[in-house]
Amino acid sequence: MDKNQNITDIAVSCSNVSKSYKDVRALNKVSMEVPRGQIFGIIGPDGSGKTSLFRILTTLILADEGAAAVDGFDVVADYREIRKRVGYMPGRFSLYQDLTVEENLNFFATVFNTSIKENYDLVKDIYQQIEPFKNRRAGKLSGGMKQKLALSCALIHRPSVLFLDEPTTGVDPVSRKEFWGMLKKLQKENITIIVSTPYMDEAGLCDKIGLIQDGEFLTTDTPRGIIGKYPNKLIAVESNDMHQLLIDLRANELSKDCFAFGDRHHVSIDHALTTDSAATKDIIREIKSFLLNKGHKNLIVEEIEPGIEDCFMQLSQK
Amino acid sequence: MIKYLLKKEFKQLVRNPFVPRMLAGFPLMVLLILPWAASYEIKNLNLSVVDNDHSTYSRKLTEKVISSGYFRLTNESPNFQQALESIEKNESDIILEIPPHFEEDLNTGQKTKVLIAPNAVNGMKGGIGMTYLANIVTNFNADILPSLMSAGTTSAVAIPQIEVNSSFRFNPHLNYRVYMVPALIVLILTLLCGFLPGVSIVMEKEIGTMEQINVSPVPKGAFILAKLIPFWIIGFLILTVGEIIAWAVYGLVPAGHYYTLYFFAAIYIVVVSGLGLVISNYAQTMQQAIFIVFFFMLIFIMLSGLYTPIESMPEWAKWIAAFNPLKHFMVVMRSVFLKGSGIFDLYKEMLALLGFAVFFNSWAIMSYRKKN
Numbered sequence: 001m002d003k004n005q006n007i008t009d010i011a012v013s014c015s016n017v018s019k020s021y022k023d024v025r026a027l028n029k030v031s032m033e034v035p036r037g038q039i040f041g042i043i044g045p046d047g048s049g050k051t052s053l054f055r056i057l058t059t060l061i062l063a064d065e066g067a068a069a070v071d072g073f074d075v076v077a078d079y080r081e082i083r084k085r086v087g088y089m090p091g092r093f094s095l096y097q098d099l100t101v102e103e104n105l106n107f108f109a110t111v112f113n114t115s116i117k118e119n120y121d122l123v124k125d126i127y128q129q130i131e132p133f134k135n136r137r138a139g140k141l142s143g144g145m146k147q148k149l150a151l152s153c154a155l156i157h158r159p160s161v162l163f164l165d166e167p168t169t170g171v172d173p174v175s176r177k178e179f180w181g182m183l184k185k186l187q188k189e190n191i192t193i194i195v196s197t198p199y200m201d202e203a204g205l206c207d208k209i210g211l212i213q214d215g216e217f218l219t220t221d222t223p224r225g226i227i228g229k230y231p232n233k234l235i236a237v238e239s240n241d242m243h244q245l246l247i248d249l250r251a252n253e254l255s256k257d258c259f260a261f262g263d264r265h266h267v268s269i270d271h272a273l274t275t276d277s278a279a280t281k282d283i284i285r286e287i288k289s290f291l292l293n294k295g296h297k298n299l300i301v302e303e304i305e306p307g308i309e310d311c312f313m314q315l316s317q318k
Numbered sequence: 319m320i321k322y323l324l325k326k327e328f329k330q331l332v333r334n335p336f337v338p339r340m341l342a343g344f345p346l347m348v349l350l351i352l353p354w355a356a357s358y359e360i361k362n363l364n365l366s367v368v369d370n371d372h373s374t375y376s377r378k379l380t381e382k383v384i385s386s387g388y389f390r391l392t393n394e395s396p397n398f399q400q401a402l403e404s405i406e407k408n409e410s411d412i413i414l415e416i417p418p419h420f421e422e423d424l425n426t427g428q429k430t431k432v433l434i435a436p437n438a439v440n441g442m443k444g445g446i447g448m449t450y451l452a453n454i455v456t457n458f459n460a461d462i463l464p465s466l467m468s469a470g471t472t473s474a475v476a477i478p479q480i481e482v483n484s485s486f487r488f489n490p491h492l493n494y495r496v497y498m499v500p501a502l503i504v505l506i507l508t509l510l511c512g513f514l515p516g517v518s519i520v521m522e523k524e525i526g527t528m529e530q531i532n533v534s535p536v537p538k539g540a541f542i543l544a545k546l547i548p549f550w551i552i553g554f555l556i557l558t559v560g561e562i563i564a565w566a567v568y569g570l571v572p573a574g575h576y577y578t579l580y581f582f583a584a585i586y587i588v589v590v591s592g593l594g595l596v597i598s599n600y601a602q603t604m605q606q607a608i609f610i611v612f613f614f615m616l617i618f619i620m621l622s623g624l625y626t627p628i629e630s631m632p633e634w635a636k637w638i639a640a641f642n643p644l645k646h647f648m649v650v651m652r653s654v655f656l657k658g659s660g661i662f663d664l665y666k667e668m669l670a671l672l673g674f675a676v677f678f679n680s681w682a683i684m685s686y687r688k689k690n
Contacts, residue, residue, distance in 0.1 A: 060532055093526075094530055095530070098334065108534070111322065112534060137333075
């Protein structure tokens with residue numbers, strides 16, 4: 001009993017998992033551990049290995065090396081057990097477009113030897129929003145409704161671990177926010193959620209995140225922890241000629257790195273130069289006068305707090 | 319479990335905008351139209367006559383040719399050159415030239431020659447027209463022989479003749495449709511029971527629903543069986559409909575037993591389902607699947623003996639045809655329908671088909687394992 005308890009405290013774990021497709025190495029010795037009931041975000045650009053990792057954990061493909069377990073069951077030896085207890089929502093809408101909303105939900109319920117009635121309370125909040133259209137074919141739903149149906153179908157058998165592969169890609173900001181609200185509710189039902197996303201702004205909503213690039217985790221920590229470990233000072237710069245500004249900033253020896261972030265450029269200053277706030281202020285003043293000499297107008301230079309994206313950029317530079 | 323999967327398959331089948339129409343339309347179209355269109359009987363050949371004699375006999379010969387029903391007089395030319403031009407203009411297909419003094423030579427007991435010149439661009443058509451016309455001329459010769467003899471123009475000594483009486487076995491009227499219908503049923507079963515389920519599996523792959531099924535506890539075997547069973551049922555229905563059409567439209571009733579047909583059809587359906595599964599393992603998208611199907615169908619049909627007999631193919635093509643399941647099942651269907659063969663008369667075909675069933679299905683299982 002004790003042993004069992006121990007195993008299931010960790011919902012998902014993998015150690016040194018590698019996967020190659022011909023000469024492309026999709027995953028390189030990936031290790032992670034997700035405690036039960038957490039929302040774990042896997043964040044990285046397209047092609048970083050997120051989907052491969054998901055497919056290994058959901059027993060769709062085999063890893064070349066390394067071991068992984070979901071709910072305490074090995075993904076190779078006990079794949080049948082895992083298939084009974086995970087929910088998987090792939091990045092692309094993949095339900096039967098020629099079946100109606102209700103038929104899809106019913107089909108996936110029966111496939112898992114359960115019924116809509118049995119787990120209705122779990123999907124109620126989500127399903128109620130699409131229930132008025134339950135006789136409509138799934139292919140004829142709008143994007144947001146398709147996504148809700150897919151989530152309902154992934155939840156209908158009350159999975160203990162839910163895998164969501166880029167659920168918010170191509171979804172409008174309002175629906176994205178709503179979707180994360182739903183995930184927070186599911187978390188209260190003690191469902192562990194592994195979610196991947198290319199959007200850094202969603203990272204803050206996870207309990208723990210892993211930043212992944214080229215098949216390797218750059219770091220795994222809480223969002224706060226990752227930001228706290230950011231070593232440099234960060235300043236945001238804006239002027240009337242943003243293109244020239246980027247070139248000038250990169251030429252300046254004070255800036256360690258410089259990237260365009262939306263309507264501003266983020267410049268990181270090496271921590272050795274910014275030991276106290278007075279030193280930071282000096283540097284900001286110095287950069288400002290450097291840019292004024294270059295002829296920039298409407299100049300704004302100010303210190304800012306780093307975000308997850310800044311951390312990702314900094315870590316991926318190594 | 320399989321009950322729910324089957325329920326889903328039938329729902330999808332009925333709702334598909336294309337497949338039900340194909341299931342109904344394709345067999346009807348093939349069975350009702352093709353046997354009439356794809357026929358080797360040559361009728362309505364356009365005839366050009368060059369009559370250099372203008373005698374009673376020459377007119378009689380021309381009339382006899384036209385009254386045979388195979389020829390249509392479309393051109394009368396004063397000389398061969400102009401007749402040839404009419405062939406070039408595609409106004410006529412075959413020239414019959416009657417020489418000058420045709421009647422006179424016959425009456426005086428001399429030999430005379432008529433010239434037959436067919437357009438052989440379509441070799442088959444030219445050859446058959448030639449044979450028809452030559453036969454008619456020979457008959458004409460036999461017809462006029464007695465009157466010539468009685469006129470005393472020919473030597474009174476009777477010419478010994480061998481008369482040939484031919485009887486065509488199993489298809490006495492050489493009805494081409496009777497030969498085609500059983501083979502066309504094979505074609506329909508191949509497409510509906512082999513390729514359609516294969517394409518249907520690839521469709522699930524392409525849409526991504528396959529992945530959803532794979533992360534659920536549904537066993538792979540149940541999923542595939544649920545894909546195949548509807549098409550198996552449809553296959554037997556189509557076979558029955560095909561038999562009804564053969565009887566109602568073509569008056570063709572199998573000379574053998576119906577159970578022989580169903581027995582072999584059952585084996586054959588397993589063969590082509592296996593082939594469909596192999597295709598579904600290699601194709602990632604519908605487009606790929608359909609191109610592979612197209613490739614197989616074309617080769618299978620051309621080397622099946624559907625149109626051209628295998629026996630007249632070169633040795634290497636016979637070998638390829640031996641590995642064509644369509645060919646074996648067509649032999650079975652034609653033998654049962656026309657000759658009344660039983661299961662044991664067809665043991666070679668049965669062994670071949672069983673071999674194919676084992677081969678394609680093991681290949682399907684192996685290629686599936688390798689990919690996953």
